[in-house]
Amino acid sequence: MLDQARDRLAANGARLTPVRQRTLEILLESHRAMGAYEVLDRLAAEGFGRQPPVAYRALEFLVEHGLAHRLQRLNAFAACLHPGHDHAPAFLICRECDMLAELPAAPVRDALTELAAESGFQVERATIEALGLCPACADAARP
Amino acid sequence: MLDQARDRLAANGARLTPVRQRTLEILLESHRAMGAYEVLDRLAAEGFGRQPPVAYRALEFLVEHGLAHRLQRLNAFAACLHPGHDHAPAFLICRECDMLAELPAAPVRDALTELAAESGFQVERATIEALGLCPACADAARP
DNA sequence: TTTGACTTGTTATGATGTAACATGAATAAG
């Protein structure tokens, strides 16, 4: 896995330095979603730097090169535009103006639940969010 | 909209107090995704408390009662289990053990992109994450 | 009208993330 990673990086002119490699190893070994500070603790314990940017930079690098993923958690709020029905919509968030749209996403959600069930995973809550351009900002961006 | 909200709450034995109502109004007026501290600034400027819990409590209340949504952002990392193909999988995250699974989600993603396109929204990146129980933890939970 | 549940506010702290700068290592140009 590491050799494979090194090759991919070399092809892109990027290097798998010690911190980066160790960071990747830590993620691979854990097989879990890890917070940046958890990774940082491990790195620091092994003699690497103990300040947040050390971990964040290594992680960002791995994500940039397709060797790791960044997962999500809570961070912003918006009024529900269609209260009343028990709904769990998908969100469209404009990266320019932060405009928010809610999309009925029951089919998408059901597909996901079913797909997960095939591997024995019980979905309790699903997050479906898209980042992109709303019609207005897409128009404004066009010449 | 507010009357409707008040009715819904009354039916549940919950009250739309001034802070809560104003918080909902702020979200509704903005039509955007807002950070909790942004909401807090508005509340404080209007004579409500100026400490974080004031906003977080009101927001949490609205979310609990289906009047607002909580959106997401970056917060955790995991090794990519299938590097190489240009892929943007869905994630299954076990809430018990943080185990992570990647699911090929191209169909789900395409459905979302198409659905969004119907309202003129251009999807650039989509986040599909499910929280629930992995098979092992589901077994452990069973008696 | 007093009890008890709930609401609002506070202080304090924890958790997450980034900007800006100094130093050191690797690579490429001469």
Added chain:
DNA sequence: CTTATTCATGTTACATCATAACAAGTCAAA
């Protein structure tokens, strides 16, 4: 080989997001 340049790593300091624990006030019902 040596120098110049780029890239990596580490630091300090700070910005942003979130919650725990407690005190005081409000409201409805017994």
